[in-house]
Amino acid sequence: MGNFKGHALPGTFFLIGGLWWAGKYSLCYGTRRNRSLGRLAGKAVQRRLEIVEGSVMLSFSVIGMLAEQFVPDGPQLRLYDYGEHHWDHLMNWQHATMYLFFSLAGATSLAVHLTDVAPLALDRMLLGIAFFTEGFLFLYHLHGRDMLDVHVHQLLLYAIFGGALTAFLEIFHRGNVLVELLRAALSVLQGTWFWQIGFVLYPPAGMAEWDLKDHNNMMFVTMCYCWHFSFALFAVAMVYGTVFWVVRSRLKKTPTMEMGLLKTTEREQESEDEL
Structure with a gap:
């Protein structure tokens, strides 16, 4: 992550993940409110979405770990340099550890939704x-850095720990669309802010460098963080509105007889689930 591309990669992952969550949870909520769309709202479809999500999360995390280890200036799986007698590329190892825990989350999601062994939560x-592990690692990742460098990473921690809190809340309040969409917005915020950090600390060629010790720059990036959050909320709201409109449009196009059949099928399925 010690360059622009290293921040753009996780930023892209979190941005895609946040938009995916916004679409998925909007779809689940919209179909729950319109029970006539029984086939679309079926548990099998939602289960397939969870399987796709777990697979993508696991794939992204593995790509991130490999990138951190095997870039040209990476540690190449070497943790300690015995010749120089010091730790080798600890920053890369910390980032790889972050990806490791997200790969565990992806693998766990697959185990939960592909088998009946693991509990749903x-x-x-x-x-x-x-x-939480991501935030914990970044919290002790800032020693000896310039003021603005520390500040942009501290701002990132709010989105990270917010994501951890909402995920923990979902253990006990699964299906609460407000909590789910808030996590989606915080993930989008993480994604865009990773990109912003890249532009601040490692501006691409041709762009002016930031003064990392200027307090005015610190004030600006704080305001800019609020703009990023507002964009994240707006993006999630747009996804929610679009998905809800699509669900409503499909509902209107569904013939009355087909709607009745879907309701009957759904009631029979619910009766079987109760048994």
């Missing part, structure tokens, strides 16, 4: 642990 617990 286990996927949210591991996701909350992954967010």
